[in-house]
Structure formats: structure tokens, C-alpha cells
Amino acid sequence: MNDSESGQHIRATLQKIWGYADFRPPQGEIIRSILSGQDALIIMPTGGGKSICFQLPALLQTGLTIVVSPLVALIENQVKELRDRHLPAALLHSELPKDSRFETLQQLERQQLKLLYLSPETLLSKPIWERLSQPQLKIDSLILDEAHCLSQWGDTFRPAYRRLGTVRSALLQSKPVGAKIAIAAFTATADPTTQQTIQQVLQLQQPAIFRQNPYRSNLQLQVKIVWTPRGRKQQLEKFIQSQQGEAGLVYVRTRRDSESLAEWLMQQGYTTAAYHAGLSPAERRRIEASWLNGEMQFVVCTSAFGMGINKPNVRWVIHFHSPLLLSEYVQEVGRAGRDGKPSIALTLISEPTGWLDPEDKQRQQFFENKMRSQYLSAQQLAKKLSVKGEVEAVARKFSDGAIALSLLHSANLLDWQDPFHYTIRQPIKLKPPKQFLAVQQMSQYLTTKQCRWQYLLKCFGFSQELPSSGCGHCDRCKKQ
Known part of the structure; x- marks a missing residue:
């Protein structure tokens, strides 16, 4: 098939499955880059x-595409959409009923x-890994969706992210000679430092890089x-x-915040609900459906809501509490005004x-103290660990073992031999976490006197x- 026939075939598939005439x-x-087997880093705004x-490339290829995604809710939404279109997609996570699994x-x-x-x-759990390592299972691509999470959460919150760089080489060892697996990382927000982290951790090989800026004129x-706390609630209600009656989202920082604020708003007569990662899949689905259908x-x-959920007519997003990181902020405000009509993001x-x-x-202090204590305990723990070892054995022996290994990797003091075995470099000297810098960026944004979009675009390169x-x-700009 020549290039023009291939292009027509790709567009025909797009039209047939999604109903769009063109890209x-x-x-x-x-x-085309993913179909050619090249690694890629893709930064595209929300929506x-x-x-x-x-x-689409996954459907056109002969083997399996593995999509690594951070949230169960996000995974369920994407797979439900694909299955509604009768496409061969599935998911695996720890909450899945036995028969579905x-x-x-x-x-x-x-x-x-x-x-x-x-x-x-789940990808790095033994039973799944063994099945994916079967020689006869052809794997075309490894996709990391919401790749900013690797940098945003990967050191301390989700240490498994730090082990993804050796997944390709480990899987290829069990595959026939000449097999290839392409890696593509997708995100809506990644500043230059995060882009570098994603490329290094995933060990991307000469990736094609696609960057679109997050600016929305509407x-x-x-x-x-x-x-005062009372004034905050009054401002929210007034807004x-x-x-x-236009559709919107109210973002808070914690599960407890979402529940107490939703309860207060319901007492004021509003029909709403608290949404966070602690809800059952059925409850999350019910809330999403109620909001999507008006x-x-x-x-x-919390930040658990919105990834992968498409509602074009969201007219407003209000941050009742500001996010800790600019990347979270840009993700969350980007859920407003996807239809191009005027929308407001208020913090x-x-x-x-x-x-x-x-x-x-207090919230910011809590975050910084937690980060510092994790770094200190990682430094202490590192002295007790053997130079070579297995992550599961360390995690069993020490409650924060996996986090300590992840922090050592982010400080360039540890190498992963494969997704399960490590070697620690000596001597061990941990530097203060990069996240502190990112937190400062967020507070500078909130107090900047310059154009807010200009500040954001500069931070994201x-x-x-x-x-x-x-x-x-x-x-x-309006004040000036």
C-alpha cells in the first residue's frame, strides 16, 4: 500500500468508527508516526x-497496544466508549470482578x-506480566496516557511509574528476534523539565515530538x-x-473537602455530588452520567474527575482550593469551553x-513537610538496603520501600535492571525534591501582576x- 492509499485507508477508518471526515x-x-513504529512524545491540550x-493506530495494527493510564475512572470511560463502538478493547484493574478479569x-x-x-x-503485577511476556503475544505499542503523572506523581505517590522505562526491553527479551515495540507518551501539559523527565524515564529513542500550546482565547x-472560610463559600455560591444553570466543575484538594463542600451546597438547595477516587466504579459512573446529561x-x-471525560459545553471551572502544581491547574481549567464559546476559570x-x-x-505546608519527610526516610532507608535487590522484597520489608527506590531513581542514584530489580549507586546523597520548585511556580502564578496566559505559556515553553x-x-489584562 503506497502513502496515499495508506492515508485514505486511515481516514476511511476514522470516518467509519468515529464519524469524522478528516483529522x-x-x-x-x-x-502516521505511531504506525511507522517511531517513539513519540505528544503534548496536546485537553479536548x-x-x-x-x-x-486508531491500534485498530490498524496486527498486534496488541498496551495503554498505561493512571485512574480507574479514566480507564473505564475510554474502554466503555470503545466497546460501545464494538471495538476489541478491555481493561484490567484490582477492583474488577473475577469473571470480568x-x-x-x-x-x-x-x-x-x-x-x-x-x-x-497492574502492568507490573506478576500474573499480568507473565501473560504479556508470552513469546506468541505480539505487542505493537506501549502508550503512556496522561504522561505528566509520571513526573507529577511518580516519585512518591505512584512509584510504579518510575519502573516503566525498562518495560520495553524486558518484554522484548521474551519475544521473537527482530520484534519491536514503539512507545508513545501523551499529555495535555508538560513543561520543559517534565518533557525531559518523561523522555529519560521511558527511555524514548529519538522520539518524534509534537507540541501544541494550551492557550484558549475563549x-x-x-x-x-x-x-475568611465563610467568605470563600459565599464567593462560590455567588459565582x-x-x-x-450553566454546566461547571468545582475543584477541591481532598476527598474530605469534596464531601463536606458538596453537603453544604446541597443544604443550600443545589443538586450536586462529591466525586473522588474513593467511590465505587458504579457510583462514579452514576455521577458522571448525571453531570454529562445535565x-x-x-x-x-478532586483531580480524579475529568480526565478522559468529554463535555464540550462546560462554561466554568472554579478552584475552591488552588491546585499545588501548574500542570494540574492547566489540565483542570482546560475542561471548560471545549466548544470554543466564552468560559471562565476562577480560582x-x-x-x-x-x-x-x-x-x-496549611495545605501547602502539609505537602512540603510530607515531601521532606519522605526524602529523609528514603535517605535513611537507602543505607539499610542491599546494593542489588528486588522491589517487592523491599516493599514487603519496609512500608515506604517502593517510594524510597523511586526517589533514589529520580535522584539518579539507582538503575532499574528490569521492572522488578534494581542496583543502587554509591554514595547516596539526595537533593531536595524538584516538586518544591513546581509548587513555587503555582503560587507565583496566583500572585503575578502580568497577563496570566503569558505567565502560563512561558512556564510551558x-x-x-x-x-x-x-x-x-x-x-x-482587564485591570490594565
Whole structure:
């Protein structure tokens, strides 16, 4: 098949399955790159159509595409959409009923699947790894979806992310000579440091890089100081009332925050619900459906909500608490205004001293203290570990063992021989975590006097994308 026939075949598949006549740039180039077997790093804004870029090549290839994704809710949404289109996709995670798990493993054995969605932890679990290592199972691609999580969560929250770099070489050892597995990492947000981390950790080989900036001219960015906890709730209610029933999202930091705020809003007469990673799949599905079909105007949610959920007419996103990291912020505000119509992203913050409302300061302090203590315990623990070992044995012996290994890897003091065995380099000297810098960036954004979009684009490596006069529609530009 020549290039033009191949292009027609790809577009025909797009039309047949998704109903689109043609691709949005740069979807077509990304798909051709993945089909050619080249590694890739893809940065596309939320709502830019990332999923099609790896789902379509998977359907056109002969083997299996493994999709590593961080959240069960996100995995379930994508697989449900694919199955509704009668496509050979499945998922595996720890909450899955036994019969569903058995059925998926059978399909895997019979090579009936084109797409298999897993969390990093499930991918590296022994029973799944053994099946994926079967010589007869052809694997075309390894896709890392929401790849910023590798940098955002991978050191301390999800240490399994740090072990993904040796997955390709370990799998290829069990495959026929000449087999190849391409790796593609997808994310909506990655600053230059995160891009570097993704490439290094995944050991990408001369990747094709596709970068689109996150700027949306229809999205108005606003930050408002609130003076007391009561004032914060009043501002929230006043803002929701001003939206006259339009769909939106309220973001908070923790499960407890989501439950207590949702309860308070229901007492004020609003139909809403708390959404967080601790809910059952059925409950998450019910809340998503109520919000998607308009029965619920807004959801009070943690960062667990929104990844992979497509609702074009979200008119507003309010951060009742600001996120800790800019990458989270850009992800979450990007859920508003996907249809191109005017939308608002408002963040509520305490007054700078924290005297009247110390919550924001306490949250940041808690995060920093937790990071410091994890680094200190990792440094102490490293002295007790054998120079060579196995991650599961370390995790069994020490409660924070896996986190310690992950921190040593991020400090370039440890090498993974394969996803399960490590070698520690000597001497061990851990530097302060990079995340502190990212947290400072977020607080600088909230207090900046310059155009907010300009600040964001500069942080994400797109400083030339806006005129020096600013965007003209954030609260800073409007003041000037």
C-alpha cells in the first residue's frame, strides 16, 4: 500500500468508527508516526482529540497496544466508549470482578484484543506480566496516557511509574528476534523539565515530538482573594448563581473537602455530588452520567474527575482550593469551553498573610513537610538496603520501600535492571525534591501582576505564542 492509499485507508477508518471526515492537525501526523513504529512524545491540550491518536493506530495494527493510564475512572470511560463502538478493547484493574478479569485474560491469551488498558501497578503485577511476556503475544505499542503523572506523581505517590522505562526491553527479551515495540507518551501539559523527565524515564529513542500550546482565547482566567472560610463559600455560591444553570466543575484538594463542600451546597438547595477516587466504579459512573446529561449542573471533585471525560459545553471551572502544581491547574481549567464559546476559570485564594484563613498555607505546608519527610526516610532507608535487590522484597520489608527506590531513581542514584530489580549507586546523597520548585511556580502564578496566559505559556515553553501586550481577557489584562 503506497502513502496515499495508506492515508485514505486511515481516514476511511476514522470516518467509519468515529464519524469524522478528516483529522484535526496534528492528529494525522501523530497517527502516521505511531504506525511507522517511531517513539513519540505528544503534548496536546485537553479536548484536542488525543485518544484517537493511539486508538486508531491500534485498530490498524496486527498486534496488541498496551495503554498505561493512571485512574480507574479514566480507564473505564475510554474502554466503555470503545466497546460501545464494538471495538476489541478491555481493561484490567484490582477492583474488577473475577469473571470480568478471567474473560479479559482469556481474550488476551487468544489474541482477540487490540487495546488493553492497565494502571502502571497492574502492568507490573506478576500474573499480568507473565501473560504479556508470552513469546506468541505480539505487542505493537506501549502508550503512556496522561504522561505528566509520571513526573507529577511518580516519585512518591505512584512509584510504579518510575519502573516503566525498562518495560520495553524486558518484554522484548521474551519475544521473537527482530520484534519491536514503539512507545508513545501523551499529555495535555508538560513543561520543559517534565518533557525531559518523561523522555529519560521511558527511555524514548529519538522520539518524534509534537507540541501544541494550551492557550484558549475563549477561556478567561481569574483569581480572587477571599478573606475568611465563610467568605470563600459565599464567593462560590455567588459565582454559581451568576452562571444561571450553566454546566461547571468545582475543584477541591481532598476527598474530605469534596464531601463536606458538596453537603453544604446541597443544604443550600443545589443538586450536586462529591466525586473522588474513593467511590465505587458504579457510583462514579452514576455521577458522571448525571453531570454529562445535565441532571446535575456541577460536581464537587478532586483531580480524579475529568480526565478522559468529554463535555464540550462546560462554561466554568472554579478552584475552591488552588491546585499545588501548574500542570494540574492547566489540565483542570482546560475542561471548560471545549466548544470554543466564552468560559471562565476562577480560582479562590486566601489573603496573602493567612491570618484570617490559614487553610491554603496549611495545605501547602502539609505537602512540603510530607515531601521532606519522605526524602529523609528514603535517605535513611537507602543505607539499610542491599546494593542489588528486588522491589517487592523491599516493599514487603519496609512500608515506604517502593517510594524510597523511586526517589533514589529520580535522584539518579539507582538503575532499574528490569521492572522488578534494581542496583543502587554509591554514595547516596539526595537533593531536595524538584516538586518544591513546581509548587513555587503555582503560587507565583496566583500572585503575578502580568497577563496570566503569558505567565502560563512561558512556564510551558511557549513564550513566543502571545503578543507582549497580553491576552486581553484575563483579570490582569482587564485591570490594565
